[in-house]
Amino acid sequence: MLTERQLLILRAIIDDYIQTAQPVGSRTLSKRDDLSFSSATIRNDMADLEDLGLIEKPHTSAGRIPSEVGYRYYVDHLVETKIIDERATYHLGERLRASAQESEVLIRQAADLLSDLTNYTTVALGPNSQMNRLARIDLMPLDERRGVVLIVTDQGHVEHRTVVFDSPMAPDVVEQTVRFLNNRLKGTPLGQLKLRIGEEVSKLHLAHQEQFEFMMQLIQSTVGVHHPASLYLGGKKNIFNQPEFQTLDTLRPFLEWIDEQERLTDWLESLPNREIYVSIGSENGIVALQNCSVITSDYTLDGQTFGTIAMIGPTRMDYRHGVQMMGQIIEALRRTKLEE
Amino acid sequence: MLTERQLLILRAIIDDYIQTAQPVGSRTLSKRDDLSFSSATIRNDMADLEDLGLIEKPHTSAGRIPSEVGYRYYVDHLVETKIIDERATYHLGERLRASAQESEVLIRQAADLLSDLTNYTTVALGPNSQMNRLARIDLMPLDERRGVVLIVTDQGHVEHRTVVFDSPMAPDVVEQTVRFLNNRLKGTPLGQLKLRIGEEVSKLHLAHQEQFEFMMQLIQSTVGVHHPASLYLGGKKNIFNQPEFQTLDTLRPFLEWIDEQERLTDWLESLPNREIYVSIGSENGIVALQNCSVITSDYTLDGQTFGTIAMIGPTRMDYRHGVQMMGQIIEALRRTKLEE
DNA sequence: GATTAGCACTCGATGAATATGAGTGCTAAC
DNA sequence: GTTAGCACTCATATTCATCGAGTGCTAATC
Numbered sequence A, B: 001m002l003t004e005r006q007l008l009i010l011r012a013i014i015d016d017y018i019q020t021a022q023p024v025g026s027r028t029l030s031k032r033d034d035l036s037f038s039s040a041t042i043r044n045d046m047a048d049l050e051d052l053g054l055i056e057k058p059h060t061s062a063g064r065i066p067s068e069v070g071y072r073y074y075v076d077h078l079v080e081t082k083i084i085d086e087r088a089t090y091h092l093g094e095r096l097r098a099s100a101q102e103s104e105v106l107i108r109q110a111a112d113l114l115s116d117l118t119n120y121t122t123v124a125l126g127p128n129s130q131m132n133r134l135a136r137i138d139l140m141p142l143d144e145r146r147g148v149v150l151i152v153t154d155q156g157h158v159e160h161r162t163v164v165f166d167s168p169m170a171p172d173v174v175e176q177t178v179r180f181l182n183n184r185l186k187g188t189p190l191g192q193l194k195l196r197i198g199e200e201v202s203k204l205h206l207a208h209q210e211q212f213e214f215m216m217q218l219i220q221s222t223v224g225v226h227h228p229a230s231l232y233l234g235g236k237k238n239i240f241n242q243p244e245f246q247t248l249d250t251l252r253p254f255l256e257w258i259d260e261q262e263r264l265t266d267w268l269e270s271l272p273n274r275e276i277y278v279s280i281g282s283e284n285g286i287v288a289l290q291n292c293s294v295i296t297s298d299y300t301l302d303g304q305t306f307g308t309i310a311m312i313g314p315t316r317m318d319y320r321h322g323v324q325m326m327g328q329i330i331e332a333l334r335r336t337k338l339e340e
Numbered sequence C: 001g002a003t004t005a006g007c008a009c010t011c012g013a014t015g016a017a018t019a020t021g022a023g024t025g026c027t028a029a030c
Numbered sequence D: 001g002t003t004a005g006c007a008c009t010c011a012t013a014t015t016c017a018t019c020g021a022g023t024g025c026t027a028a029t030c
Helices: A004-020 A026-030 A039-051 A068-078 A086-099 A103-118 A171-185 A190-202 A209-224 A236-241 A248-258 A261-270 A319-335 B004-020 B026-030 B039-051 B068-078 B086-099 B103-118 B171-185 B190-202 B209-224 B236-241 B248-258 B261-270 B319-335
Strands: A121-125 A134-141 A146-153 A158-164 A231-234 A277-279 A292-301 A304-314 B121-125 B134-141 B146-153 B158-164 B231-234 B277-279 B292-301 B304-314
Touching: A004 A026, A004 A039, A004 A068, A026 A039, A068 A319, A086 A103, A086 A319, A103 A121, A103 A231, A103 A292, A103 A304, A103 A319, A121 A236, A121 A261, A134 A171, A134 A209, A134 B134, A146 A190, A146 A209, A146 B146, A146 B158, A158 A209, A158 B146, A158 B158, A171 A190, A171 A209, A190 A209, A231 A261, A236 A248, A236 B248, A248 A261, A248 B236, A248 B248, A261 A304, A292 A319, A304 A319, B004 B026, B004 B039, B004 B068, B026 B039, B068 B319, B086 B103, B086 B319, B103 B121, B103 B231, B103 B292, B103 B304, B103 B319, B121 B236, B121 B261, B134 B171, B134 B209, B146 B190, B146 B209, B158 B209, B171 B190, B171 B209, B190 B209, B231 B261, B236 B248, B248 B261, B261 B304, B292 B319, B304 B319
Parallel strands: none
Antiparallel strands: A121 A231, A121 A304, A134 A146, A146 A158, A277 A292, A292 A304, B121 B231, B121 B304, B134 B146, B146 B158, B277 B292, B292 B304
16 A cells, blocks of 8 residues: 555656656655655655556666556546536537537537647547438439439438439339338338338339339448448647657557548447546557557437547546546536537 | 750659659769769769759768759650550559449549559549539428438539527428429529529518528528538558658648648649649648649549549659559549449 | 665766768869 | 869768766665
């Protein structure tokens, strides 16, 4: 167990290192107001903290820097996560509300806002449309050989795709098919739509059966396309200001990783569902993010579970501030009503 | 006027420098098979070329590197632009054709392909929907307070926006409005749509005038949103392999610039309409691209003018290869029929 | 027993001095 | 007009000494 003083010192080392990105030495610490011990005393405690694996030295004659274990301890014991600053949250809410009544714009704004507040990079995953329910499906001929399939959900989400016919479609068949599908499928979650269309087709025997089935296929194929949830990146260039990313060796993997939209989406979707979760350094298991920490949280908007937002910074990130801002943003989103 | 030998030397210097990114000296050149002169002779010609501003030396004891003027001369006189390799073009066409019948996917593929072929970064601007003509407009209520405005064009392009009502909309008014708008506006170019809606509204006197006008406004506001043409980036990480972008000072402006989608779009749209145009170094007038050259070209797809594609590399880019590949890609696109 | 002063020691960072070598410009010979 | 020869330049790499922040240990002090 750590003594009171060791705790103070650990906290001081991490706070200091977070600010300066420089190893911190015993003399520097002894000059702080909240640490009125001699540098020798601090050195002794530092040696203990090092034995416990909480801090480490880059080399003999440098100061100490926190280890990942140290950060973990800091985050788990020394960062208070639950305190919501009502005023600040309200203020954030105002800034979000001002932006839009459309959810996609709102999420983008939230991502930008969070990265502005923290100077880290943020990634926000929008609503997964698979849970949306079908409001209307439509097939609209453009000319003899092409048409547009439109799918609108109860949340106002729209998917569309241009399709090509082998032969002209009879307008009445199109209309009939569309009406039929709408009657049968309204309210179906998008995720089940493809399956459901298949079921409906098999139940049927109609005139124009052939054309009918062909259209069904077209529509089905539209639904089948993997429509990834919308992804927003905020403050990508913040990374350039981080001292640990001033060399290509560190910068390149990060930038390459963050530009890979699909991988990013998969990663965000794979995160455990929690309110606020901090993953430190190599904990996240991603090689490109070895030297990064991530604060993630699911968020709700207007009462409904919506998506995930993540904040990525160097391992030496300001966890206290980051966690607080994250908390305020998701609280502000939670309180935001879509219909203004 | 340049002598035959000076031309040979200029070409050799540029070819060599493009390959190695190192200043090239007289001794290196004299060892080439196609330059059977002594290093002293070459030095004399180099001095002349330098006087003409075609090459320059980074410092006294280094070799020569091409100046922007030199590159300009090289591109204008020593790169043949019109030769299309039928086989290669056909092959590219096949690779594109395999990908999709949907234009947006196709453009994305073309951008990726071009960056794969050249190892430079490419940017492609999709069709500008402002020229598309309205095929259908629709307003679809989701619940009492929200609806989706849908706009579909003759090219299969879809725009949509969620709108909020103050009060519930009567279904028959909605239907009436939509029918009216479709009758009047079908075939209108998207760019003029907003204006035209305004005109139509002012001509009218109907029951439900108020709700009617309100809807019109909603639809108008949807159209008014600046919907940028679709933009695709290919091979962004190629920049990491360029020796001139191995330091943050050079890399950062480039990456920050290329990530700014809106600015990129404006820039591409502002380019002069031409088949293939090469802009060298500071010619492009963009600070972030001081040390870059750009090969741009408008392209057509399936006969219709479509958009712009650009290839961005260091000033020391392989112009010959770049221009050739660009030519092949736009030729392949031109020959691609959308309906497969 | 806990704290602190004192001191030898470590080791990265900084900077001056030096060596290296690729490349040039000029001159004189071919 | 071309080439060999040579003095000169200058960025780069290397070596070496110095500096100083920081440590660990020991002995004195509270």
